[in-house]
Amino acid sequence: MKGLTHFVSGIAVASFFPQAVHMAVQEKSFILALGGIFGILPDTLDFKFARYFFKPEFEVRPDPNNLDAKKIAEGVAEAVKKAAEDGKSTLQLHTMQLGANRWRSYSLAFEKETSEIVVEIGPEIDTGQLPFLGTEVKDPQKAVARVKVDCEFQQDFDKKSTIGIMTGPAFEFAKTEDGKVEIIFLPWHRTWSHSFTLGILTAFIAGIIAYFTVGEGPNPDLYTLPRWMMYPLIILFGSAIHIIEDSTGFMGNNLFYPFTKKRTKGLGFMSASDAVPNFFFVYTSILCIIFNLDRFHPGQILETRAISNPWFYWIVFWALPSVVMFYLYFKGQGTKSKKKNKPDFDSPKMEHEPDVSVI
């Protein structure tokens, strides 16, 4: 899911605590925004920190002045062979920058049926990933290469990664019990940072700080939970909603790191970069926020509420637009499926996250 989706969902979760809404209104507290901050935090940790701790064993640095798909494919094959022999290896693919706004693209695919690594040199592209016509490599010997390896691939979905702009993707290759080599995309992503364990730990630390620093608010008898507890709870649920939302995609999360070692598979309902699901989550969250801000306004009773008819609100503003959104989504999926025989970057069963802008 996109960062904004997690951010708004985090705020929505926080808005379900009446006391937090009261704190915002009566004490000018920013506590509701805290849910958003911890909602986006797992991705912030990954893309601003964790990626830099990843040390690949193999690196492929294609030379833009001497383009050779075979050389790239052999570099990848070397990493795969190492994994087949020793059990594990890691690989970093680098991009080819030609100018301030010009890059040479290439793609990488692992073909299960033939155990081949397929590399295709693509056209030159701009930072918006639009190709420059006529920049394709003319020599087919240099443009496409297939290198066979002596092991089978295990991959959860058809994958053709396009390496174009900014930092290229990283892979981990791990030998499975049945002798196959599992291909793990972005091994540094959605691991410790995307675990409930981290959320619990952060909430625990925040809880200790809050317990000693947050005083009793006005009218404590009105609330079942003490005021200091709002902070750890909002942090906990804010980060948890991120993990739950990400689990609806393909990549999954390492839910209880360090007790669990691997990323679980996602439910595969949608791709992280799909427009409609992202918007659906954002829209639903905004409706929840507005609804909660209204119903939890201090001293509010139904008759004085701005949203005096909740059924009307949810049916007109949520149910009907949701039907339209799902219709458009499944219609779009159907159109994409027709093109499925071409397992490319836009395939519906794709978790295309080669650059951080789509996360």
Added chain:
Amino acid sequence: MQTVLNLILNPQYLILVYFSFIGVLFSLIVSFLPALHIYNVLGILMLLVFHLEVALPPMHLIALCIGMIVGYSIFNTVPASFFGPGDESMSYYVLPSADWLEKGRGYESVILTAIGSLGGIVIMAILAPLFIKIVPILKTVTGPHLFWILGAVIAYAILSEWPKGLSYSSSRLTNFLEGWKYLGIGLLTFFLASILGFIVMNKTLVPVDFAFQSITPVFVGLFAIPWLITNIINIGKVPKQHIPETVEIDWALVYQGSFSGFLGGFFAAFMPIVTAGIGGLLSSHATAQRDNRLFILSYGTCKTVYYVGSFLLFFIPGVYLTRGGLASIVSPVMFATGYREYFLFVAIMVFSAGISFLMLMPFTKACIRLVEKVNYKWVSIVTLVLLIPAVFKFTGFGGLAIMAVATGIGLMPVLFQARRMNLMAVLLVPVCVSMAGYGNHVLRFLGLI
């Protein structure tokens, strides 16, 4: 029904069409002058109207303003594409637009934006009756929460900027420092702009007589001058521009772009201080945009909905939300408006948008001819030479000093490829902090009170 018939059968309303047309023409001239903002011009116009005691009925003034703001929201794409952006809302659009200009597709980019603008106007016109019901509810519900919503916008703006480094080095530390260089500049820009904001909003050097223009040198310094300096240093000759007879676009793209742009524009129009640049960023993230054409088109919608929508909100009966510069400028002379004025507003808005769109094509072609004949560098130099005395004229030496500091801060994201949106901290942070009630603490800490 009676009201509608009354409107149609009373030709005296045609005078409003005349005034809106004048407004559109005026905005065309303003748009042609690079880095000049319609709000500054309107402020001066209002002063002239008061000073010369020109008799102008309020509704005529409204029609004039609608024509100006609608025209400006559509025309300003042209100078922003070919000469440089006038404010933050435009600078968000400029990067992809400059890219298209470099490929000879500047005209296409302008037309796509204008299609988006028309889409925004159509959506606003359709939803205008609904606004009467929804906006008061939104105002009531969000009113006590605006400070933390602004805080959340600030937090997201900071947290959502990702490292830009290439990570080519085998040293992790080198890669980390390279990636964080961009983020660090972004954070520093944000911090400095915030401090500048606190200073200019509380202890400005601009003379009291020109207090209504006190923010002008800040914006000229943060956005216009850095762009002009970059143009003077970097840009060579503008490549030959292709003027296509048709634009490659389909209805799905129009619907998607207009919808997404409307969301961002409406958010920016509704929220105080939030600009179309920020609204556009949020909506493009919310709808997971990836296509450049979609971005350009939706941005057209976003900025039009922002500029025009913020003025429209002022006319919603019983709400009278003062959002955006124009509403603030005209609010002293406005009377309490009712449904009749509100729907007249909508009608004038649609008319002005149609006229503006028709005028946009020859205007763009004229600009293209100009940039192909005149060296782009000289256009920027002349603009810079005109801009600095203009700032001095309206804000004195104090204004020039503020502009110089703002220019230094404004150059940082341009030179280090950080997000220019961080510059909006100049307004976002002081307003958010003040709304939350911590303004005096910060001012005391900074030694400003």
